[in-house]
Amino acid sequence: MxxxxxxxxxxxxxxxxxxxxxxxxxxxxxxxxxxxxxxxxxxxxxxxxxxxGRAKLDRRISERISVALQVQQGCGLCLDAHVDAARALGVAEDEIERAREGTSADPAIAAIIALALRIHREPTSITDDQVAALRAHGYSDRAIADVVGVVVLNVLTGAFNLLAGLTPGNEGGTGAQ
Structure with a gap:
């Protein structure tokens, strides 16, 4: 690159x-x-x-989703940025660690992280029951739809950084690593 x-x-x-x-x-x-x-x-x-930036989904949740996605995708630069953002928003360290594992102690947040990971890995496997469960946790249709945007933005930035060789400590990379 x-x-x-x-x-x-x-x-x-x-x-x-x-x-x-x-x-x-x-x-x-x-x-x-x-x-x-x-x-x-x-x-x-x-x-x-x-x-x-106008998403309905709470930023503390979207940053945890981003952490979970970047662990899966493998972009260290993105992962570091989202961990820093989560900390800046007051997300506790134990919740950041859970996000790295793709979950949360809060069942509602664990469910929306699971949805994001499913959208990333296997979107055809999402069921109406899973969406209904998210609604039962209090998520609006707008917040649920916003998860797709969070996933897409993470795929775009993570994939681009990996292709460009932009890694922590090597932001000026010149090619894929």
Whole structure:
């Protein structure tokens, strides 16, 4: 995978997207800068990421889902970021560890993590009874649907980072590891 781009080295739509990000945030991470090789991937990531910011699903839950997914996917960079985010949101260390194992002490959270893992691994196996059980735990249809967005965003970022060789301590990777 090519190296990270900047607003000066990117072309077309990617240059515009990177310039906008730099002007709003001051800097961009290596994943986003490397995604700029594909304006379609970068634009899609930014739009989905922004949309998921409006998700109904509680962030403390979505971060635990992300931890469970990244353990499965194997992206250490994403896993570290989601563990840090969970901690920043006040998720207890024992719950972060449970999320790494794909579960939670809270049956409602364990059920939604299980749904996310099933969406990731075998979406055709999801049953109406499982969805009904989530509703019985108090999840709205919107929150349940948001799980698909969390899964897709994690697959996109994790797969991209793995392909680009972006790993903890090697964010500037140049290829698949």
């Amino acid at each position: 090519p190296s990270a781009l900047t607003p000066d080295t990117a072309v077309g739509a990617s240059r515009d997207l990177l310039a906008d990000l730099v002007s709003r945030h001051g800097s961009i991470g290596d994943m986003v800068a490397t995604m700029a090789h594909s304006p379609a991937v970068l634009g899609g990531y930014l739009q989905l990421s922004q949309a998921m």
